[in-house]
Amino acid sequence: MGVLRSFDGPAALVEQLFLSNPVEEQLLADNRVLQSAAATLGLGIRQWIDPQELDPPIFSDIPTQRWDDQATRILAALLERGIFAGYPDGTFRPDQPITLLECAAALYRLLAVKGETPWKTS
Numbered sequence: 001m002g003v004l005r006s007f008d009g010p011a012a013l014v015e016q017l018f019l020s021n022p023v024e025e026q027l028l029a030d031n032r033v034l035q036s037a038a039a040t041l042g043l044g045i046r047q048w049i050d051p052q053e054l055d056p057p058i059f060s061d062i063p064t065q066r067w068d069d070q071a072t073r074i075l076a077a078l079l080e081r082g083i084f085a086g087y088p089d090g091t092f093r094p095d096q097p098i099t100l101l102e103c104a105a106a107l108y109r110l111l112a113v114k115g116e117t118p119w120k121t122s
Contacts, residue, residue, distance in 0.1 A: 010048075014041060032095075059092035083109045 004011045016037050017024040027033045058076060075092075078084040084106055086092045098106075 059086050059090060061091040062094060081113050083113060 003013055017028050017033075019025050019028070058072070058079065062075075075084070079086075
């Protein structure tokens with residue numbers, strides 16, 4: 001445990017995955033896992049340097065720096081208007097394909113926001 005002992009500044013030792021664990025070794029071969037781990041560490045460092053610099057992520061699985069500012073603003077506007085919603089576990093799952101039902105639900109909510117009745121009830 002002497003890795004950080006002689007360092008004279010702020011430091012943290014982070015151990016996320018271990019080669020000695022066969023499941024984690026496989027995860028280390030997945031570039032998406034590595035990118036997610038790096039993004040999460042970067043976000044933590046940026047928030048430590050200046051806690052006021054970053055807004056918290058909208059969803060737990062989308063670190064703020066993953067998307068550009070425009071994409072983040074678009075997502076926030078759609079959420080605010082009730083057109084899109086995340087999953088109950090606080091995730092958005094941006095890499096998962098949308099189902100036909102999820103697409104229909106978003107279109108339904110869009111029509112409702114515009115004040116239109118999505119279907120006639122006669």
